Amino acid sequence: xxxxxxxxxxxxxxxxxxxxxxxxxxxxxxxxxxxxxxxxxxxxxxxxxxxxxxxxxxxxxxxxxxxxxxxxxxxxxxxxxxxxxxxxxxxxxxxxxxxxxxxxxxxxxxxxxxxxxxxxxxxxxxxxxxxxxxxxxxxxxxxxxxxxxxxxxxxxxxxxxxxxxxxxx
Amino acid sequence: xxxxxxxxxxxxxxxxxxxxxxxxxxxxxxxxxxxxxxxxxxxxxxxxxxxxxxxxxxxxxxxxxxxxxxxxxxxxxxxxxxxxxxxxxxxxxxxxxxxxxxxxxxxxxxxxxxxxxxxxxxxxxxxxxxxxxxxxxxxxxxxxxxxxxxxxxxxxxxxxxxxxxxxxxxxxxxxxxxxxxxxxxxxxxxxxxxxxxxxxxxxxxxxxxxxxxxxxxxxxxxxxxxxxxxxxxxxxxxxxxxxxxxxxxxxxxxxxxxxxxxxxxxxxxxxxxxxxxxxxxxxxxxxxxxxxxxxxxxxxxxxxxxxxxxxxxxxxxxxxxxxxxxxxxxxxxxxxxxxxxxxxxxxxxxxxxxxxxxxxxxxxxxxxxxxxxxxxxxxxxxxxxxxxxxxxxxxxxxxxxxxxxxxxxxxxxxxxxxxxxx
Ligand code: SF4
Numbered sequence: 001x002x003x004x005x006x007x008x009x010x011x012x013x014x015x016x017x018x019x020x021x022x023x024x025x026x027x028x029x030x031x032x033x034x035x036x037x038x039x040x041x042x043x044x045x046x047x048x049x050x051x052x053x054x055x056x057x058x059x060x061x062x063x064x065x066x067x068x069x070x071x072x073x074x075x076x077x078x079x080x081x082x083x084x085x086x087x088x089x090x091x092x093x094x095x096x097x098x099x100x101x102x103x104x105x106x107x108x109x110x111x112x113x114x115x116x117x118x119x120x121x122x123x124x125x126x127x128x129x130x131x132x133x134x135x136x137x138x139x140x141x142x143x144x145x146x147x148x149x150x151x152x153x154x155x156x157x158x159x160x161x162x163x164x165x166x167x168x169x
Numbered sequence: 170x171x172x173x174x175x176x177x178x179x180x181x182x183x184x185x186x187x188x189x190x191x192x193x194x195x196x197x198x199x200x201x202x203x204x205x206x207x208x209x210x211x212x213x214x215x216x217x218x219x220x221x222x223x224x225x226x227x228x229x230x231x232x233x234x235x236x237x238x239x240x241x242x243x244x245x246x247x248x249x250x251x252x253x254x255x256x257x258x259x260x261x262x263x264x265x266x267x268x269x270x271x272x273x274x275x276x277x278x279x280x281x282x283x284x285x286x287x288x289x290x291x292x293x294x295x296x297x298x299x300x301x302x303x304x305x306x307x308x309x310x311x312x313x314x315x316x317x318x319x320x321x322x323x324x325x326x327x328x329x330x331x332x333x334x335x336x337x338x339x340x341x342x343x344x345x346x347x348x349x350x351x352x353x354x355x356x357x358x359x360x361x362x363x364x365x366x367x368x369x370x371x372x373x374x375x376x377x378x379x380x381x382x383x384x385x386x387x388x389x390x391x392x393x394x395x396x397x398x399x400x401x402x403x404x405x406x407x408x409x410x411x412x413x414x415x416x417x418x419x420x421x422x423x424x425x426x427x428x429x430x431x432x433x434x435x436x437x438x439x440x441x442x443x444x445x446x447x448x449x450x451x452x453x454x455x456x457x458x459x460x461x462x463x464x465x466x467x468x469x470x471x472x473x474x475x476x477x478x479x480x481x482x483x484x485x486x487x488x489x490x491x492x493x494x495x496x497x498x499x500x501x502x503x504x505x506x507x508x509x510x511x512x513x514x515x516x517x518x519x520x521x522x523x524x525x526x527x528x529x530x531x532x533x534x535x536x537x538x539x540x541x542x543x544x545x546x547x548x549x550x551x552x553x554x555x556x557x558x559x560x561x562x563x564x565x566x567x568x569x570x571x572x573x574x575x576x577x578x579x580x581x582x583x584x585x586x587x588x589x590x591x
Contacts, residue, residue, distance in 0.1 A: 018558040023537035027243025029210050041563050061358040065556055067293040069210060069309035090362050090393055091293055095309035145194055159218040159315045
C-alpha cells in the first residue's frame with residue numbers, strides 16, 4: 001500500500017458517476033460484471049484494456065453526481081492501483097476509501113501526466129512522480145484514520161475488527 | 170471559542186466534541202439512516218463485518234423508489250434482497266410497493282428527520298432533509314453497513330458557505346429558480362466537501378416544500394450538506410409527525426463562513442440549466458429566443474414533484490394540450506401526493522390533456538427505468554441533474570427548470586417562459 005506504480009490513463013474534469021457506471025447498470029451489484037462497463041461511454045477501450053495496477057489520473061471534481069458505490073467498486077474489481085485527481089467529489093472519495101481503493105487528491109496532477117506514462121505514488125511520504133518524464137508533485141498524505149481503512153483493505157475489515165474487539169473485550 | 174456554523178453545532182451534538190474545528194475528523198452518533206435500492210449492496214458487507222444486529226431499528230428507514238414496481242429482473246432481485254434482509258434483522262420501517270415514494274420525500278412527510286439531527290442516506294440527494302435544520306449527508310452502501318452495525322460515522326467538519334437571498338419572487342418564478350441562480354454562482358464544485366447555509370428574508374418566506382427544493386439541489390454544488398434554519402414553519406410541519414424529539418440548533422451570529430454569496434431575486438426571471446451541467450444556467454428569455462424544441466417534458470423527482478409543484482404546473486396546463494410530438498410525463502414524489510392529485514382532479518386534468526401520469530417514483534429522473542431519451546432528443550425537466558447520460562444516452566440534452574416552465578414548455582413544444590401563461 002505504501003508504494004503504487006502503474007501505467008496511467010487520463011481523463012478530464014467533472015467526470016460524473018453516470019459516465020463511470022451508467023444508470024442502466026445500477027441493478028448490477030457484482031463488481032466483476034460492473035468492471036466490464038466502467039467508463040465505457042467516455043473511454044470505450046478502457047474496460048477491455050485497463051490492466052491490474054493501472055492508475056487513473058483525472059482532473060477536477062472526479063466522481064461527481066450520485067452516491068453509487070458501483071463506480072469505485074468497478075475500479076477496485078478491475079485491480080486499478082489508485083485513482084489520482086486534481087480533486088474528488090466527496091461521496092466518490094469516501095466510497096473509494098471504503099472499498100479499499102486509494103483515492104489521492106493532488107492539486108495540479110492532471111497536467112503532470114499524459115496517457116500511457118508511468119506514475120509512482122508514495123502514500124506515506126505524499127508524493128506522486130511521473131517516472132516517464134522525471135517530474136513530481138507533493139500532496140498531503142491521507143489522515144491516519146483513512147490510511148487505516150485502506151491498509152485493512154476497506155471499511156468492512158476495519159469494522160469487523162472493531163466489532164470483534166468489542167465482543168471479546 | 171469562536172462562533173459555530175450550523176454544521177459545527179450539529180456535529181458537536183452528534184460527537185460530543187464541544188468545539189469541533191473545520192477539518193477535524195469526528196465520530197458522530199447518527200439520528201437517522203436511510204437506504205433505497207442501493208441498500209441491497211450493504212447486506213453483504215454487513216454480514217462480512219460480522220454484525221449480528223442493527224444498532225437501532227427505529228432509526229433506520231428503507232424506501233425503494235428507483236424501480237417501483239420492479240421494471241427489470243435486476244431491480245426485482247434488489248427489492249427481494251432488501252425485504253429478506255429487513256425481516257432477518259428486524260427493520261420494521263420499510264416503504265414497499267403500495268406505500269412507496271421517493272426516499273427523501275417519505276422521510277420528510279413522515280417526520281423521520283427533525284431539527285438538529287445528523288442523518289445519513291445511501292443517496293446523494295439526502296441533502297434535501299437539511300431543510301429541517303438538520304445535517305443530512307449522502308453515503309455509500311458499505312458505509313451504510315457500518316452505520317447499521319455501529320450507529321456511528323466519521324465525518325470531516327466542513328467549512329460552510331453562506332448564501333444570502335433577498336427580494337420578492339415575481340409571478341412565475343419559484344424556489345427552483347433561486348437554487349439554479351445560486352448554482353450559476355457557486356458552480357458544480359464550489360461547495361465540494363462544504364456545507365451550505367441559506368439565509369435571508371426570501372428563504373424564511375419559503376414553504377417547507379420550497380426549502381426542500383433548494384436544499385435538494387445543493388447536491389449539484391458538490392456539497393456535503395445544504396441547510397435552512399429551523400423556524401416556526403419547520404416546527405409546524407413536524408408537529409404531528411416528528412418521529413423523535415426535536416433539538417433545534419441555530420448557527421452563532423459570529424460563526425465563520427468560508428465565503429458568502431448574495432442573491433437578489435427582485436426582477437429575476439425564470440432560470441434554465443442548459444446541457445450538460447446544472448451550473449450552465451441562463452435566463453429564460455435568452456433560451457426561449459433560441460426556440461429550443463423539446464421531445465419530452467418531465468415533471469417529477471425529489472426536487473420538484475410535491476403538491477405545490479404539481480398544482481403550479483396544473484394551473485398553467487389547465488385547458489391546454491401537450492404539443493404535437495411531445496411526451497409529457499408527470500410523476501408525483503409519493504403515494505400520498507398521488508392520492509391528493511387524484512382528489513383534486515389533477516390526474517384527470519393532466520391525462521385528458523395528453524400527459525402521462527405515473528405512480529410515485531424516481532421515474533424518468535435517472536435514465537434507468539422509464540422516460541429514457543433517444544440520443545437526438547431534448548427534455549425539459551423539473552429534476553436536478555443534466556449531466557451527459559443522466560436520462561440514458563450521453564448525447565441527449567436535458568434542460569432543468571421549474572415545474573411551471575416544464576408545463577408551459579410541454580404545451581408550446583419548446584422551452585418557453587411560463588409567465589406568458591399566468
Ligand atoms: S428522484 Fe432522481 S435525484 Fe431524486 S432520489 Fe430519485 S433518482 Fe435520485
